[in-house]
Amino acid sequence: MSLDALYQELILDHAKRRVGFGLAPEEGATASSHQRNPICGDEIEVRVRVDGDVVRDVTWEGAGCSISQASASMLAELVAKDPDGVVRELPRGEASVLVNHFREALRSRGTVLLDEDEFGDAAALSGVSKYTARVKCAMLAWVAFEDALSRA
Amino acid sequence: MSLDALYQELILDHAKRRVGFGLAPEEGATASSHQRNPICGDEIEVRVRVDGDVVRDVTWEGAGCSISQASASMLAELVAKDPDGVVRELPRGEASVLVNHFREALRSRGTVLLDEDEFGDAAALSGVSKYTARVKCAMLAWVAFEDALSRA
């Protein structure tokens, strides 16, 4: 696989745009999770706001490589806002399924691809699964999201 | 080398006769040394009596393999009694030289032989030096002797 397939435009672009960057104020049913990648020391804080059964908002802060930053951005967009900024209403149950599918694909060493209909821009992260050392980078925000959700 | 060359008649014989076996009572300038072989747990106690510059008596007690028992017996005979039971008068300095030569030959892996004129029956232990794992057995009494002498 070439480097360009790993670092697709979409990824480099999200790494710069950083959708959802900046933690929203704590209000309503909010929960956060802080995760670290012990190899590089990168950290992320992800905050979710839920409203009954529905995930309303995902925001985050942290520094890291372009894969981890893009992944957080894509997650925030996918879960909380569609590309036109319209707010989504993802049920909690579906959010967990989403994380599980994402994990499965990323751990598959390239054998399971992320579906574009299900994952939107995040589908561009499929290529990461062939780089086993980078899977943690792409997973970091999703693990934080899952953890925050479990506590919200 | 054959087993018979290692276990010469003389060795098996000394292992049974055990010249000097049974510690002499502590009297005059006496000193003892207790040594152990950590591999097999064998122990020996060697006692020397010196008189001014002269080694008068070497006695020992302990259990062990035939090499270690024969070696102790040969040492006692060599230092303190000649084969006819006549008492020797070995000066301390010569005793140390003797131990050093013995050590050198035993550690030589068969390249240095023990001289019969110098070592008497103990010269039969030359063959042990090819069996690196048994060198400790043959050395045990001599190390105890050297140590006791240094304290007498």
Add this chain to the structure above:
Amino acid sequence: MSSTTLDATALKADFPLLASHDGLVYLDSAATSQKPQAVIDAEVGFLTSANAAVHRGAHTLAAEATVLFEEARETVAGFVRAAPEQLVWTSGATAGLNLVAYSLGNASLGRGAPASARFALRPGDELVVTETEHHANLIPWQELAARTGAVLRHIPVRDDGTLDLDGAAEIIGARTRVVAFPHVSNVLGIVNPVAALVALARDAGALTVLDACQSAPHVPLDLPALDVDLAVFSGHKMLGPYAIGGLYGRGDVLEALPPFLTGGSMITTVTLDEAEYLPPPQRFEAGTQPVSQAIGLAAAVRYLDGIGMDAVHAHETALEQRMRAGLREIPGIRLLGDADGAERVALCAFEVDGVHAHDAGQFLDARGIAVRVGHHCAQPLHRRFGMTASVRASAALYNSASDVDAFLDAVSGIRSFFGVAR
């Protein structure tokens, strides 16, 4: 034996040292085993094609090496029916037992997470081992007792080599915090009653530590089913490389134990003044790990599983019976712990009347038979049986019935050579 038979003579061809030493009867596998070509190839293959630092690099080689290393963990964990995260790499059984003892010592000094407090030892607490221990499962507990004020107690062994379970029931009680014992003693060869000891320990709320060094290469092992809290084994005794071993632990136990060795790759955040630790197994794996050795050990257990541990056990049981029956017939031989009908591995330790163990071993060696002589790192056990040293013959899957026969034939000549046979 039926479908589980194996052909040891054919197997020898897989072991380059045995194949190239014609006439060698290697009966010292309890000390260290020989290695099949598959183990050597796996390690050399790794070193020449994928060698790189694991869990640290992002470059291709490093990522490949990490995958191979973690696959090895899965394989070796699977061999003892454990989950990968229940297997900690160590440098051997001795290191694994010290890890446990020091970790408990650290808990006693208030180190570790709040959950570690349940392992803290106080003066008067009791640690229990058996009279049959290898020094590796004895001295670390002596030292732990000395450091914490705990008291070390010993389950007695009977004359026939079986553990005195009545004695155990009296010794293990409310004060007992740890019960550590061998699955199989390296001198007696008897498979100890794990379930009975674990039941006593559980009732007392004590931690169980199993020394599985001498069972792992010989009997099918299911550590979770044995229900012990912790267990150790050594790679070099089970066809694998030197310098690697495993510590198995139940999830909740490993989770609560404080770290032992500290350094790189076992932390999340480190400041100049303190460090936060990763979960198990990494918490216990400080520094560069035995990477090629893990891969070699995985090849070793794959080799064993390829033959089948049931077949290995059946074959070795037959060897054991032949050896014991033969030794019982030879005048002047005294077997240590010669219980009838005990479940055993293929290992016999014995004295030769009138001949020191060292001399007996030398005689056997001259006939091409490699056995071990000495106290086999079990001085208290030898003292218990009134001796300082013994001769030990221990077989493995690559030994054949004819190896045993050659051994017996040679043993029967020892006493006359040394002039003590009448």
Add this chain to the structure above:
Amino acid sequence: MSSTTLDATALKADFPLLASHDGLVYLDSAATSQKPQAVIDAEVGFLTSANAAVHRGAHTLAAEATVLFEEARETVAGFVRAAPEQLVWTSGATAGLNLVAYSLGNASLGRGAPASARFALRPGDELVVTETEHHANLIPWQELAARTGAVLRHIPVRDDGTLDLDGAAEIIGARTRVVAFPHVSNVLGIVNPVAALVALARDAGALTVLDACQSAPHVPLDLPALDVDLAVFSGHKMLGPYAIGGLYGRGDVLEALPPFLTGGSMITTVTLDEAEYLPPPQRFEAGTQPVSQAIGLAAAVRYLDGIGMDAVHAHETALEQRMRAGLREIPGIRLLGDADGAERVALCAFEVDGVHAHDAGQFLDARGIAVRVGHHCAQPLHRRFGMTASVRASAALYNSASDVDAFLDAVSGIRSFFGVAR
């Protein structure tokens, strides 16, 4: 360089991994080195022709194995100009540093011979390390401090990567009991002023512990001449196998330290209740040792000595200068600890402005260049320089000037690929 030149391109043929990975530029030797065929052959040769338990058996194989094992000790000790009995085998540098820290902890708890008492730590005693430590030479001391009530202090590092010796002189004083520091930091690559630090420690009556991991493979080492009390190194970083390392100690220091790991082969007499210990080095070598690995490490240092450490050092110094000069020219590169004129090994760690280290490493990897990215087990040092991760390129004797050029060429393309170059 004159008579001390070496031909790295020819040398590569000795390293099967490098020879078979065409186009690989391996610049991650500070993490782990590649192994020459001679090392693999030595280990395989031992396993296939002489493998047996050492220091334990009387049979021929065991005696042969013991001789080879002890010859390996002589060889490796000789490489650092030490006597064989001053070299203790460990499973690596991390294990060696933990050995020292735990041994001091044991002395503090009253363990060991009467002579051990001089090492006992009391609350308020001070342990001194540097701000540049690898976690392996930091966390064991943090834990020792926590266990004993001692205080851990840190010698600061200057912006240019050199140690602040004025700061050291203020910190090291009457309360100082231990001064532990790296010969060469694994991030800065600068050879630290050992003599100055040892002098300060001696004046204070403190024990000195040298982490020689990153110097042993690269500069001629004479540990007795450096006059440190203790020093550690790792086999896998110096062309040798994994799972082996060395702890060097002055005779009187090793003699007085209590044991750390306990078990077989380090004792004289053991009863159920207590044990008496052998003198060094055996006192510190509990259990089955890394036998084949010791023999492999001996082959590694023979290989290095065959080339000559002066030639190795000269070659690597040239590489270092080329690398550093090249990196200084590339816009957007920030070198860590870029002191002018410092004595160094061939190691450069740097940040790429606007590009995360992981991304930079991935980019280099795609061009066949293997470097390490991350904190390199030195989080406090990275924090000190205001970053969490860096890219580290580290060379060894098998790297050539053209490796360095390929690396520099690739580095100069990083920022434009990630769209941050202007």
